[in-house]
Amino acid sequence: MTTTSEPRTVAGNLCLGTAPDSWGIWFPEDAHQVPFTRFLDELVAAGYSWLELGPYGYLPTDPKRLAEEVAARGLKVSGGTTFGALHRPQEWDEMLAATREVAALTAAAGAHHLVFIPPMYRDEKTGDFTEGPELTAEQWNSFGGRANELGKILLEDYDVRLCLHPHADSHIQTQPEIERFLNETDSRYANLCLDTGHVAYGGGDNLDLIRRFGERVGYVHIKQMDPDVLKQVSAEGLSFGEAVKRGVCVEPPAGVPDPASIVEELSTLDAELFVIVEQDLYPCAPDVPLPIAVRTREYLSGCGLSGSRRPAL
Template identity: 55%
Template sequence: MTKPSPQPSSPSSAPSPPSVPTRIRVGSAPDSWGVWFPDDPRQVPWQRFLDEVAGAGYEWIELGPYGYLPTDPAVLAEETARRGLRVSAGTVFTGLHHGSDVWDRTWGHVAENAALAQAMGAGHLVVIPSFWRDDRTGEVLEDPLLTAGQWRDLTRLTERLGREVRERYGLRIVVHPHADTHLDGEESVTRFLDATDPEAVSLCLDTGHYEYAGGDSVELIETYGERIGYLHLKQVDPAVLAEVVAEGMPFGPAVARGVMCEPPSGAPALEPVLAAARALDVDLFAIVEQDMYPCAPDVPYPIALRTRSFLRSCGV
């Protein structure tokens, strides 16, 4: 049987954007499917996440919380390969400002994540500082400001972490400023960068979290470009953020209220962020994360399709 000829595009169809050379590789993460925990009945099964992230047109993923995706490298390699997916990074939470007493416990957590990331061919490990208040209940766990001694521990041990992860697993750590942690906005991030060795420590700039804390992503890229080792693409809803700040709301309830929103409807505008990143002329991952835990299972995929289309219009 003869196949029907393709129909011409309608006059209202938008042309495809011109091809723009770029060294930015775009991906997504379990976070964009409402996944925050290794096991939670409100989260989509890992098989559905892999099916949908591939269906949305992404080729790169992060591992997400350790244990959500299969931790057997052979199983995970088979599941990702047959969907045309590759792994860019693993993710760990650390509390290194607490000093050497937490090193062994921290390293145990880091090592299992790094080993899986290495086995999957990833080149990065995203390191997120621990929360100073509970991200769901709002209970204050410790002072939101670090002492001078805690800053020394944070920077010294993060450098050690970077060197040991590189030596043992061949991965580069990228430290992720995050809402409700001691690294969030311009003051803490620039202090951290100025106090750490660029050979050991790079930054994962999450555009949404940096905006959440009042930072300017474009300015940070232009000022500290050599330290930007990885990007998370995310936007905040300015109106919801204003409510969150006014109410002193912790991060978890803020996400449930919708503080992180679908691009391009929020801030910062991602076009100038991506333009600044392209100007660095380095290989860089830009991983889409739209925090929305918890969410209905049918919500993430349409958003992922629209977001991937939007990013193509930005030239990546």
């Protein structure tokens, strides 16, 4: 197994968990994906006790059944996940209704964070462009206000906190785009899910973001990207889906950014945070994820990450 040579002091403000993404789960249903029961069983076998819900509909959406499946395995839920287009006002009502469903399930599971992912402007499977890669000035002008409005609804109606997740092939991908989002939103209602891999994919500096915007980091996805594949993305104009097929997401410590440095910097924040492992594997053979999950947990444990306590709000 891969471990660090000298285990660091446990970062007491950080709580380690994982997500369906680390088992190659991108969709509610897909022939390439393992059944949710196998995912939950293997999550436990890999030594994790906290999980993010992943794409709405993959795990049971009935709160009672979800609670039973999770409790039967001694698991706990860190947060929910959803996609939404804040730059498309014509879709607000539909987006809000869908987000409310995820927020209600998240709250029923005892979690208080909703990871909100902007839609990709390239198709996840074909790589075809579905819209332009940059928001217009008009779209930017209202983006922050809509994020604040949505975050206020989630907080007041569900006690769930909106954490926007920068994502490859989305309009919140580069560091300037991330910073603009943070500068144009209210910290009471909208903050950042720092996804270390996607920040690196977009050419950003994770440590700089933590140092300058640490009070806005509400939740963390920890992952790494292969720098050689990132060069191919730039040189060939690859879509994120194609980059994943080429193995852009790697297990630590093979890629960028350095997980130990991320953990060390996060440990200095005056906040308690979930740090959720993600390694985009879609599509992958069923037997691939579990050994990776075990090695990743052991490596991150050596960096000081533990999943033994629940962060305070």
